[in-house]
Amino acid sequence: MKKNQKYQVLVVEDEPSLNEAINSKLVKAGLKVSVFDDGKQALDTITARGKHFDGIWLDFDVKEINGLEFMQRFVAIPGWESCPVLIVSNTGNPELIQQAIQLGAKEWIIKAEVRLDDTVNRFIELIDTAKA
Protein backbone atom coordinates (compact mmCIF):
# COMPACT_ATOMS: atom_id res chain seq x y z
CA MET A 1 0.00 0.00 0.00
CA LYS A 2 2.97 2.29 -0.47
CA LYS A 3 1.28 4.22 -3.22
CA ASN A 4 -1.37 5.45 -0.72
CA GLN A 5 1.15 7.86 0.67
CA LYS A 6 0.70 10.11 -2.28
CA TYR A 7 -3.07 10.23 -2.09
CA GLN A 8 -4.45 13.56 -1.01
CA VAL A 9 -8.05 13.13 0.05
CA LEU A 10 -10.88 15.32 1.23
CA VAL A 11 -13.30 14.23 3.94
CA VAL A 12 -16.59 15.99 4.58
CA GLU A 13 -18.24 14.85 7.82
CA ASP A 14 -19.86 17.06 10.43
CA GLU A 15 -20.03 14.66 13.35
CA PRO A 16 -16.87 15.57 15.30
CA SER A 17 -16.13 12.13 16.76
CA LEU A 18 -16.58 10.39 13.41
CA ASN A 19 -14.70 13.11 11.58
CA GLU A 20 -11.76 12.53 13.91
CA ALA A 21 -11.94 8.73 13.61
CA ILE A 22 -12.00 8.79 9.79
CA ASN A 23 -9.11 11.22 9.74
CA SER A 24 -6.98 9.08 12.03
CA LYS A 25 -7.73 5.86 10.13
CA LEU A 26 -6.90 7.42 6.75
CA VAL A 27 -3.73 9.01 8.09
CA LYS A 28 -2.74 5.66 9.57
CA ALA A 29 -3.25 4.14 6.11
CA GLY A 30 -0.74 6.65 4.75
CA LEU A 31 -3.05 9.21 3.14
CA LYS A 32 -2.90 12.97 3.35
CA VAL A 33 -6.25 14.14 4.66
CA SER A 34 -8.10 17.46 4.63
CA VAL A 35 -11.15 17.32 6.84
CA PHE A 36 -14.16 19.62 6.63
CA ASP A 37 -17.33 19.67 8.66
CA ASP A 38 -19.27 21.54 6.02
CA GLY A 39 -19.66 20.88 2.32
CA LYS A 40 -19.56 24.49 1.22
CA GLN A 41 -16.13 25.15 2.65
CA ALA A 42 -14.89 21.93 1.14
CA LEU A 43 -16.10 22.97 -2.30
CA ASP A 44 -14.59 26.43 -1.93
CA THR A 45 -11.25 24.80 -1.24
CA ILE A 46 -11.45 22.89 -4.48
CA THR A 47 -12.82 25.68 -6.68
CA ALA A 48 -11.36 28.89 -5.29
CA ARG A 49 -7.98 27.51 -4.35
CA GLY A 50 -7.84 25.02 -7.19
CA LYS A 51 -6.59 22.32 -4.89
CA HIS A 52 -6.45 18.83 -6.36
CA PHE A 53 -7.73 15.76 -4.53
CA ASP A 54 -7.42 12.07 -5.36
CA GLY A 55 -10.66 11.11 -3.64
CA ILE A 56 -13.59 12.58 -1.72
CA TRP A 57 -15.32 11.02 1.26
CA LEU A 58 -18.65 12.78 1.49
CA ASP A 59 -21.17 12.52 4.29
CA PHE A 60 -24.41 13.08 2.43
CA ASP A 61 -26.16 14.86 5.29
CA VAL A 62 -23.70 17.61 6.21
CA LYS A 63 -24.36 21.20 7.07
CA GLU A 64 -24.85 24.06 4.60
CA ILE A 65 -25.35 22.02 1.43
CA ASN A 66 -26.55 18.47 1.09
CA GLY A 67 -24.82 15.75 -0.87
CA LEU A 68 -26.80 16.23 -4.08
CA GLU A 69 -26.03 19.92 -4.23
CA PHE A 70 -22.41 19.15 -3.49
CA MET A 71 -22.30 16.68 -6.37
CA GLN A 72 -23.98 19.13 -8.77
CA ARG A 73 -21.40 21.76 -8.03
CA PHE A 74 -18.52 19.32 -7.94
CA VAL A 75 -19.17 17.85 -11.39
CA ALA A 76 -19.08 21.36 -12.84
CA ILE A 77 -15.37 21.49 -12.01
CA PRO A 78 -13.24 20.54 -15.02
CA GLY A 79 -11.36 17.28 -14.54
CA TRP A 80 -13.59 16.09 -11.67
CA GLU A 81 -13.85 12.62 -13.23
CA SER A 82 -10.39 11.65 -12.03
CA CYS A 83 -11.46 12.11 -8.40
CA PRO A 84 -13.84 9.40 -7.17
CA VAL A 85 -16.52 10.45 -4.69
CA LEU A 86 -17.65 7.98 -2.02
CA ILE A 87 -20.89 8.98 -0.35
CA VAL A 88 -21.31 7.76 3.20
CA SER A 89 -24.71 8.32 4.73
CA ASN A 90 -27.17 7.31 7.41
CA THR A 91 -29.86 7.37 4.76
CA GLY A 92 -30.69 4.40 2.59
CA ASN A 93 -33.25 6.19 0.43
CA PRO A 94 -33.05 4.47 -2.99
CA GLU A 95 -34.13 7.58 -4.93
CA LEU A 96 -31.42 9.73 -3.38
CA ILE A 97 -28.87 6.99 -3.99
CA GLN A 98 -29.88 6.74 -7.63
CA GLN A 99 -29.73 10.51 -8.11
CA ALA A 100 -26.30 10.75 -6.50
CA ILE A 101 -24.91 7.92 -8.63
CA GLN A 102 -26.40 9.48 -11.75
CA LEU A 103 -24.71 12.74 -10.85
CA GLY A 104 -21.37 10.94 -10.78
CA ALA A 105 -20.78 9.59 -7.26
CA LYS A 106 -18.86 6.30 -7.44
CA GLU A 107 -20.58 4.53 -4.60
CA TRP A 108 -23.00 5.02 -1.71
CA ILE A 109 -22.35 3.34 1.62
CA ILE A 110 -24.96 3.25 4.37
CA LYS A 111 -23.02 3.91 7.55
CA ALA A 112 -24.61 1.29 9.81
CA GLU A 113 -24.36 -1.43 7.18
CA VAL A 114 -20.60 -1.34 6.88
CA ARG A 115 -17.85 -1.29 9.50
CA LEU A 116 -15.84 1.92 9.48
CA ASP A 117 -12.62 -0.01 8.79
CA ASP A 118 -14.23 -1.65 5.76
CA THR A 119 -15.46 1.71 4.48
CA VAL A 120 -11.92 3.07 4.80
CA ASN A 121 -10.58 0.12 2.78
CA ARG A 122 -13.28 0.56 0.17
CA PHE A 123 -12.44 4.25 -0.17
CA ILE A 124 -8.79 3.50 -0.82
CA GLU A 125 -9.76 0.78 -3.28
CA LEU A 126 -11.89 3.26 -5.23
CA ILE A 127 -8.95 5.63 -5.54
CA ASP A 128 -6.63 2.76 -6.53
CA THR A 129 -9.09 1.81 -9.27
CA ALA A 130 -9.38 5.40 -10.51
CA LYS A 131 -5.60 5.63 -10.70
CA ALA A 132 -5.13 2.28 -12.42
Add this chain to the structure above:
Amino acid sequence: MKKWYDAGMELLLKLPNELDNVIQYIDRPILLIDAGSAQVTGINQAGINFFKLKPDLVGISWPGVLALANVPADIDMSSLWLIRKDSPPQTEDQRTEKLTYIDQEDSTERYLEFQIIKPRDNSTTWAVIIVDKTDVESSVRSRSDFVTMASHELRTPLTGIKWGIGLFLKRYQAQLDPEQSHILANVVQSIGRMNELITALLQLSRIETGSLQLKPRLVEVHKLLQEVIQAQSAQAQRRNIMLVTSFHQNLPEIFLDGTLIGYVFENLITNAIKYSRDNSDVTIFLSKLQDVLLLQVTDSGIGIPRDHQKMIFEKFYRDPSAIQHDPNGTGLGLHLCRIIARRSGGDIWFESEVGKGSTFWFTIPLKGVTVAAHEKESEVPSISS
Protein backbone atom coordinates in the same frame (compact mmCIF):
# COMPACT_ATOMS: atom_id res chain seq x y z
CA MET B 1 -56.80 -54.40 11.50
CA LYS B 2 -57.39 -51.59 9.10
CA LYS B 3 -54.22 -49.93 7.86
CA TRP B 4 -53.56 -46.69 9.64
CA TYR B 5 -53.88 -44.87 6.41
CA ASP B 6 -56.09 -45.21 3.41
CA ALA B 7 -54.14 -42.97 1.15
CA GLY B 8 -50.74 -41.41 1.47
CA MET B 9 -48.82 -44.48 0.39
CA GLU B 10 -46.61 -42.16 -1.58
CA LEU B 11 -45.21 -40.59 1.51
CA LEU B 12 -43.93 -43.90 2.80
CA LEU B 13 -43.17 -45.52 -0.50
CA LYS B 14 -39.50 -45.92 0.18
CA LEU B 15 -39.92 -47.07 3.75
CA PRO B 16 -40.20 -50.68 4.91
CA ASN B 17 -43.63 -52.04 5.76
CA GLU B 18 -42.72 -52.44 9.40
CA LEU B 19 -42.93 -48.68 9.66
CA ASP B 20 -46.72 -48.92 9.35
CA ASN B 21 -46.89 -50.56 12.73
CA VAL B 22 -44.41 -48.19 14.27
CA ILE B 23 -46.42 -45.19 13.14
CA GLN B 24 -49.65 -46.83 14.22
CA TYR B 25 -48.36 -47.19 17.78
CA ILE B 26 -46.33 -44.01 18.04
CA ASP B 27 -47.80 -41.91 20.83
CA ARG B 28 -48.12 -38.71 18.86
CA PRO B 29 -51.17 -38.00 16.72
CA ILE B 30 -50.22 -38.26 13.04
CA LEU B 31 -52.64 -37.33 10.27
CA LEU B 32 -52.48 -37.62 6.51
CA ILE B 33 -54.39 -34.94 4.65
CA ASP B 34 -55.27 -34.50 1.02
CA ALA B 35 -54.22 -30.98 0.07
CA GLY B 36 -56.85 -30.65 -2.65
CA SER B 37 -59.94 -31.49 -0.61
CA ALA B 38 -58.47 -30.78 2.86
CA GLN B 39 -59.95 -34.14 3.94
CA VAL B 40 -58.17 -36.23 6.51
CA THR B 41 -57.30 -39.45 4.73
CA GLY B 42 -55.39 -41.29 7.43
CA ILE B 43 -54.87 -41.12 11.16
CA ASN B 44 -52.96 -43.25 13.67
CA GLN B 45 -54.22 -44.61 16.99
CA ALA B 46 -52.85 -41.70 19.00
CA GLY B 47 -54.73 -39.38 16.66
CA ILE B 48 -57.97 -41.31 17.13
CA ASN B 49 -57.54 -41.04 20.89
CA PHE B 50 -56.57 -37.38 20.72
CA PHE B 51 -59.65 -36.38 18.76
CA LYS B 52 -61.85 -39.00 20.46
CA LEU B 53 -62.90 -40.20 17.01
CA LYS B 54 -65.53 -42.82 16.50
CA PRO B 55 -64.43 -45.62 14.16
CA ASP B 56 -67.24 -44.96 11.69
CA LEU B 57 -66.49 -41.28 11.32
CA VAL B 58 -66.04 -40.18 7.73
CA GLY B 59 -65.25 -36.95 5.95
CA ILE B 60 -63.46 -34.81 8.48
CA SER B 61 -61.56 -31.79 7.24
CA TRP B 62 -58.29 -30.14 8.23
CA PRO B 63 -57.95 -28.08 10.35
CA GLY B 64 -61.71 -28.26 11.14
CA VAL B 65 -61.05 -31.53 12.96
CA LEU B 66 -59.45 -29.47 15.74
CA ALA B 67 -62.91 -28.52 16.93
CA LEU B 68 -63.05 -32.10 18.20
CA ALA B 69 -60.02 -31.31 20.39
CA ASN B 70 -62.09 -28.59 22.06
CA VAL B 71 -60.43 -25.70 20.22
CA PRO B 72 -62.82 -22.73 20.46
CA ALA B 73 -64.51 -21.82 17.21
CA ASP B 74 -63.21 -18.24 17.21
CA ILE B 75 -59.51 -19.21 17.20
CA ASP B 76 -57.78 -18.23 13.98
CA MET B 77 -56.40 -21.39 12.48
CA SER B 78 -55.28 -20.03 9.13
CA SER B 79 -51.63 -20.63 10.07
CA LEU B 80 -52.42 -24.34 10.01
CA TRP B 81 -53.67 -24.43 6.44
CA LEU B 82 -51.44 -26.67 4.42
CA ILE B 83 -50.93 -24.01 1.82
CA ARG B 84 -51.04 -20.54 3.25
CA LYS B 85 -52.79 -17.98 1.13
CA ASP B 86 -50.85 -15.00 2.37
CA SER B 87 -47.40 -16.26 1.54
CA PRO B 88 -45.58 -17.45 -1.57
CA PRO B 89 -45.62 -21.18 -2.34
CA GLN B 90 -43.64 -22.91 0.34
CA THR B 91 -40.45 -24.56 -0.62
CA GLU B 92 -39.55 -25.98 2.74
CA ASP B 93 -40.40 -29.61 3.41
CA GLN B 94 -41.50 -29.06 6.94
CA ARG B 95 -42.71 -26.19 9.03
CA THR B 96 -43.84 -25.89 12.60
CA GLU B 97 -46.86 -23.93 13.75
CA LYS B 98 -48.09 -23.29 17.27
CA LEU B 99 -51.55 -22.98 18.69
CA THR B 100 -52.47 -21.87 22.18
CA TYR B 101 -56.06 -22.02 23.35
CA ILE B 102 -58.34 -22.63 26.29
CA ASP B 103 -59.77 -26.14 26.17
CA GLN B 104 -63.53 -25.72 25.87
CA GLU B 105 -64.20 -28.78 27.99
CA ASP B 106 -61.97 -28.43 31.03
CA SER B 107 -60.92 -24.74 30.69
CA THR B 108 -57.20 -25.52 30.88
CA GLU B 109 -54.74 -23.64 28.69
CA ARG B 110 -53.32 -25.90 26.00
CA TYR B 111 -50.23 -25.58 23.83
CA LEU B 112 -50.10 -27.60 20.63
CA GLU B 113 -47.33 -27.70 18.10
CA PHE B 114 -47.99 -28.87 14.57
CA GLN B 115 -45.28 -30.19 12.30
CA ILE B 116 -46.72 -29.80 8.84
CA ILE B 117 -44.85 -31.92 6.33
CA LYS B 118 -45.03 -31.35 2.62
CA PRO B 119 -44.80 -34.39 0.36
CA ARG B 120 -41.50 -34.87 -1.34
CA ASP B 121 -42.91 -35.83 -4.73
CA ASN B 122 -45.92 -34.70 -6.70
CA SER B 123 -48.39 -36.37 -4.34
CA THR B 124 -50.99 -34.14 -2.74
CA THR B 125 -50.95 -35.96 0.57
CA TRP B 126 -49.47 -34.00 3.42
CA ALA B 127 -48.69 -35.22 6.91
CA VAL B 128 -49.34 -33.40 10.16
CA ILE B 129 -47.78 -34.48 13.43
CA ILE B 130 -49.29 -32.99 16.57
CA VAL B 131 -47.06 -32.45 19.58
CA ASP B 132 -48.91 -31.66 22.77
CA LYS B 133 -46.65 -29.27 24.66
CA THR B 134 -49.12 -28.45 27.41
CA ASP B 135 -47.09 -30.24 30.10
CA VAL B 136 -43.77 -28.80 28.97
CA GLU B 137 -45.17 -25.29 28.82
CA SER B 138 -46.74 -25.55 32.21
CA SER B 139 -43.47 -26.74 33.72
CA VAL B 140 -41.60 -23.83 32.10
CA ARG B 141 -44.28 -21.64 33.56
CA SER B 142 -44.05 -23.02 37.06
CA ARG B 143 -40.24 -22.79 36.93
CA SER B 144 -40.50 -19.19 35.79
CA ASP B 145 -43.08 -18.47 38.49
CA PHE B 146 -40.60 -19.84 40.99
CA VAL B 147 -37.79 -17.66 39.62
CA THR B 148 -40.05 -14.62 39.74
CA MET B 149 -41.07 -15.32 43.29
CA ALA B 150 -37.51 -16.10 44.44
CA SER B 151 -36.17 -12.96 42.75
CA HIS B 152 -38.77 -10.78 44.40
CA GLU B 153 -38.06 -12.36 47.76
CA LEU B 154 -34.30 -11.86 47.32
CA ARG B 155 -34.66 -8.27 46.34
CA THR B 156 -36.23 -7.16 49.61
CA PRO B 157 -33.35 -8.18 51.91
CA LEU B 158 -30.86 -7.00 49.30
CA THR B 159 -32.39 -3.55 49.41
CA GLY B 160 -31.98 -3.69 53.19
CA ILE B 161 -28.29 -4.58 52.90
CA LYS B 162 -27.69 -1.85 50.34
CA TRP B 163 -29.43 0.72 52.47
CA GLY B 164 -27.54 -0.36 55.60
CA ILE B 165 -24.12 -0.19 53.99
CA GLY B 166 -24.95 3.14 52.38
CA LEU B 167 -25.88 4.56 55.75
CA PHE B 168 -22.79 3.06 57.40
CA LEU B 169 -20.49 4.57 54.79
CA LYS B 170 -22.14 7.94 55.04
CA ARG B 171 -21.56 8.07 58.79
CA TYR B 172 -18.26 6.28 59.26
CA GLN B 173 -16.33 6.44 55.99
CA ALA B 174 -13.95 9.06 57.35
CA GLN B 175 -12.96 6.76 60.22
CA LEU B 176 -12.19 3.72 58.05
CA ASP B 177 -8.68 2.65 57.23
CA PRO B 178 -7.81 1.84 53.59
CA GLU B 179 -8.27 -1.92 54.03
CA GLN B 180 -11.71 -1.52 55.57
CA SER B 181 -12.70 0.88 52.79
CA HIS B 182 -11.50 -1.58 50.19
CA ILE B 183 -13.48 -4.47 51.68
CA LEU B 184 -16.64 -2.40 51.84
CA ALA B 185 -16.17 -1.15 48.26
CA ASN B 186 -16.11 -4.79 47.15
CA VAL B 187 -19.27 -5.50 49.09
CA VAL B 188 -21.02 -2.56 47.45
CA GLN B 189 -19.90 -3.80 44.04
CA SER B 190 -21.22 -7.29 44.74
CA ILE B 191 -24.56 -5.90 45.82
CA GLY B 192 -24.76 -4.02 42.53
CA ARG B 193 -24.06 -7.19 40.60
CA MET B 194 -26.61 -9.20 42.49
CA ASN B 195 -29.17 -6.50 41.86
CA GLU B 196 -28.36 -6.64 38.15
CA LEU B 197 -28.71 -10.42 38.09
CA ILE B 198 -32.05 -10.31 39.87
CA THR B 199 -33.35 -7.68 37.44
CA ALA B 200 -32.27 -9.79 34.47
CA LEU B 201 -33.82 -12.95 35.94
CA LEU B 202 -37.10 -11.12 36.51
CA GLN B 203 -37.09 -9.83 32.93
CA LEU B 204 -36.36 -13.31 31.65
CA SER B 205 -39.10 -15.03 33.58
CA ARG B 206 -41.57 -12.38 32.47
CA ILE B 207 -40.60 -13.04 28.89
CA GLU B 208 -40.79 -16.80 29.32
CA THR B 209 -44.20 -16.75 30.93
CA GLY B 210 -45.43 -14.26 28.37
CA SER B 211 -46.27 -11.80 31.10
CA LEU B 212 -43.77 -9.32 29.69
CA GLN B 213 -46.02 -7.10 27.69
CA LEU B 214 -44.70 -4.76 25.08
CA LYS B 215 -45.79 -1.31 26.12
CA PRO B 216 -45.40 0.62 22.93
CA ARG B 217 -45.49 4.38 22.74
CA LEU B 218 -44.14 6.81 20.16
CA VAL B 219 -40.38 6.87 20.66
CA GLU B 220 -37.69 9.13 19.22
CA VAL B 221 -35.14 6.41 18.72
CA HIS B 222 -32.08 8.61 18.21
CA LYS B 223 -32.85 10.47 21.43
CA LEU B 224 -33.21 7.18 23.27
CA LEU B 225 -29.86 6.05 21.89
CA GLN B 226 -28.29 9.39 22.79
CA GLU B 227 -29.46 8.98 26.39
CA VAL B 228 -28.00 5.50 26.61
CA ILE B 229 -24.67 6.69 25.19
CA GLN B 230 -24.66 9.64 27.57
CA ALA B 231 -25.09 7.27 30.50
CA GLN B 232 -22.15 5.14 29.34
CA SER B 233 -19.78 7.93 28.39
CA ALA B 234 -18.15 8.27 31.82
CA GLN B 235 -17.32 4.56 31.84
CA ALA B 236 -15.80 4.88 28.36
CA GLN B 237 -13.83 7.99 29.24
CA ARG B 238 -12.30 6.32 32.27
CA ARG B 239 -10.59 3.84 29.94
CA ASN B 240 -9.97 6.38 27.20
CA ILE B 241 -12.38 4.65 24.85
CA MET B 242 -13.70 7.04 22.24
CA LEU B 243 -17.39 6.68 21.36
CA VAL B 244 -17.59 7.47 17.65
CA THR B 245 -21.21 8.16 16.79
CA SER B 246 -23.33 9.11 13.84
CA PHE B 247 -27.13 9.04 13.74
CA HIS B 248 -29.73 9.73 11.14
CA GLN B 249 -31.00 13.13 12.25
CA ASN B 250 -34.45 13.08 10.79
CA LEU B 251 -36.11 9.95 12.08
CA PRO B 252 -39.85 9.59 12.48
CA GLU B 253 -41.21 8.68 15.89
CA ILE B 254 -41.71 4.94 16.05
CA PHE B 255 -44.34 3.03 17.98
CA LEU B 256 -42.32 0.67 20.19
CA ASP B 257 -41.47 -0.26 23.75
CA GLY B 258 -38.78 2.28 24.59
CA THR B 259 -37.78 0.59 27.84
CA LEU B 260 -37.03 -2.70 26.13
CA ILE B 261 -35.35 -1.19 23.08
CA GLY B 262 -33.29 0.95 25.47
CA TYR B 263 -32.29 -2.26 27.25
CA VAL B 264 -30.94 -3.64 23.95
CA PHE B 265 -29.03 -0.41 23.20
CA GLU B 266 -27.57 -0.41 26.68
CA ASN B 267 -26.48 -4.04 26.48
CA LEU B 268 -24.80 -3.70 23.11
CA ILE B 269 -22.97 -0.51 24.08
CA THR B 270 -21.88 -1.63 27.56
CA ASN B 271 -20.64 -4.92 26.08
CA ALA B 272 -18.68 -3.06 23.40
CA ILE B 273 -17.05 -0.88 26.05
CA LYS B 274 -16.52 -3.75 28.47
CA TYR B 275 -14.73 -5.97 25.95
CA SER B 276 -12.73 -3.15 24.32
CA ARG B 277 -9.08 -2.50 24.86
CA ASP B 278 -8.17 0.74 26.63
CA ASN B 279 -7.48 3.67 24.25
CA SER B 280 -9.61 2.28 21.43
CA ASP B 281 -12.76 3.28 19.53
CA VAL B 282 -16.33 2.04 19.76
CA THR B 283 -18.39 3.09 16.76
CA ILE B 284 -22.16 3.48 16.99
CA PHE B 285 -24.11 4.17 13.80
CA LEU B 286 -27.87 4.49 13.44
CA SER B 287 -29.04 4.53 9.83
CA LYS B 288 -32.46 4.54 8.23
CA LEU B 289 -32.99 1.94 5.55
CA GLN B 290 -36.18 1.42 3.59
CA ASP B 291 -38.21 -0.51 6.18
CA VAL B 292 -35.95 -0.61 9.19
CA LEU B 293 -33.64 1.36 11.41
CA LEU B 294 -30.26 -0.27 11.55
CA LEU B 295 -27.95 0.10 14.53
CA GLN B 296 -24.32 -0.93 14.28
CA VAL B 297 -22.09 -1.16 17.35
CA THR B 298 -18.47 -2.06 16.67
CA ASP B 299 -15.63 -2.53 19.11
CA SER B 300 -12.01 -3.47 18.50
CA GLY B 301 -11.90 -5.63 21.60
CA ILE B 302 -11.21 -9.25 22.46
CA GLY B 303 -13.66 -10.75 19.93
CA ILE B 304 -15.61 -13.99 20.20
CA PRO B 305 -13.91 -17.31 19.35
CA ARG B 306 -15.43 -18.91 16.27
CA ASP B 307 -16.54 -22.12 17.97
CA HIS B 308 -18.44 -20.16 20.62
CA GLN B 309 -20.15 -17.76 18.24
CA LYS B 310 -23.33 -19.70 17.72
CA MET B 311 -23.91 -20.00 21.45
CA ILE B 312 -23.69 -16.41 22.54
CA PHE B 313 -27.42 -15.69 22.40
CA GLU B 314 -28.20 -18.75 24.52
CA LYS B 315 -29.48 -18.31 28.03
CA PHE B 316 -26.71 -18.10 30.68
CA TYR B 317 -24.03 -18.80 28.05
CA ARG B 318 -20.75 -16.95 28.33
CA ASP B 319 -17.73 -17.79 26.29
CA PRO B 320 -14.63 -18.63 28.35
CA SER B 321 -12.60 -15.64 27.17
CA ALA B 322 -15.47 -13.34 28.14
CA ILE B 323 -15.60 -14.92 31.61
CA GLN B 324 -11.87 -14.42 31.95
CA HIS B 325 -12.21 -10.80 30.86
CA ASP B 326 -15.14 -10.11 33.16
CA PRO B 327 -16.16 -12.87 35.58
CA ASN B 328 -19.30 -11.04 36.66
CA GLY B 329 -21.59 -11.09 33.63
CA THR B 330 -24.93 -12.83 33.94
CA GLY B 331 -25.04 -14.51 30.54
CA LEU B 332 -28.54 -13.15 30.14
CA GLY B 333 -27.99 -9.83 28.37
CA LEU B 334 -27.70 -10.99 24.77
CA HIS B 335 -30.30 -13.69 25.30
CA LEU B 336 -32.78 -11.03 26.39
CA CYS B 337 -31.67 -8.73 23.57
CA ARG B 338 -32.52 -11.34 20.99
CA ILE B 339 -35.92 -12.07 22.52
CA ILE B 340 -36.70 -8.35 22.63
CA ALA B 341 -35.46 -7.81 19.07
CA ARG B 342 -37.68 -10.57 17.74
CA ARG B 343 -40.69 -9.61 19.82
CA SER B 344 -40.31 -6.12 18.37
CA GLY B 345 -40.29 -7.42 14.81
CA GLY B 346 -36.56 -6.84 14.36
CA ASP B 347 -33.44 -8.94 14.51
CA ILE B 348 -29.96 -8.98 15.98
CA TRP B 349 -26.76 -10.55 14.62
CA PHE B 350 -23.02 -10.11 14.75
CA GLU B 351 -19.64 -10.73 13.20
CA SER B 352 -16.57 -11.21 15.30
CA GLU B 353 -12.93 -12.14 15.12
CA VAL B 354 -10.69 -12.95 18.05
CA GLY B 355 -8.28 -10.13 18.76
CA LYS B 356 -9.90 -7.81 16.24
CA GLY B 357 -13.27 -7.14 17.79
CA SER B 358 -16.98 -7.58 17.31
CA THR B 359 -19.73 -5.84 15.38
CA PHE B 360 -23.36 -6.18 16.38
CA TRP B 361 -26.24 -5.15 14.19
CA PHE B 362 -29.78 -4.59 15.45
CA THR B 363 -32.82 -3.75 13.33
CA ILE B 364 -36.04 -2.06 14.36
CA PRO B 365 -38.96 -1.99 11.91
CA LEU B 366 -39.92 1.57 10.97
CA LYS B 367 -43.57 0.62 11.11
CA GLY B 368 -43.12 -0.14 14.81
CA VAL B 369 -44.57 -3.06 16.69
CA THR B 370 -48.01 -4.41 16.18
CA VAL B 371 -49.52 -5.61 19.40
CA ALA B 372 -51.25 -8.93 18.86
CA ALA B 373 -54.94 -9.13 19.73
CA HIS B 374 -54.42 -11.46 22.67
CA GLU B 375 -51.82 -9.12 24.12
CA LYS B 376 -54.12 -6.14 23.91
CA GLU B 377 -56.79 -7.98 25.85
CA SER B 378 -54.44 -8.71 28.71
CA GLU B 379 -52.86 -5.29 28.78
CA VAL B 380 -54.39 -4.37 32.12
CA PRO B 381 -52.70 -6.85 34.48
CA SER B 382 -49.26 -6.57 32.93
CA ILE B 383 -46.23 -6.25 35.18
CA SER B 384 -44.17 -3.14 34.77
CA SER B 385 -40.59 -3.70 33.74
